[in-house]
Amino acid sequence: MNKRDAYIEIKQEQAIKDGVLCVCKQVTERKIRKVVREGRKRFISVKQATEAGSGCGLCQPIMQDIIDDELKK
Ligand code: FES
Known part of the structure; x- marks a missing residue:
């Protein structure tokens, strides 16, 4: 395993x-x-506030599930 893979x-x-x-x-x-x-209800505004989902994008469906779950409360 190279250093980069080990780091990841x-x-x-x-x-x-x-x-x-x-x-x-x-x-x-x-x-x-x-x-x-705190009031960010849409995926795009959560993304802007946290930068989550702005890399590879693989976490985006899970982010949406968490947003939906939090809004149900
Ligand atoms: S953008 Fe979130 S894991 Fe890559």
Whole structure:
């Protein structure tokens, strides 16, 4: 394994431990829920506020689920 792959693997393990949802931007689920509670109800505004989802984009469907879940409360 090269250094880059080793770094990515460590980052991903850390991300799971810390509750990081968006690995690219290191944004936690807690942070996303917080901005939704503060009034950002749309995906695009959550993305702008946190930068989550603005890298590879793989976390975007999960982000939307969390936004929907938070808005149900
Ligand atoms: S994991 Fe969120 S943009 Fe890549």
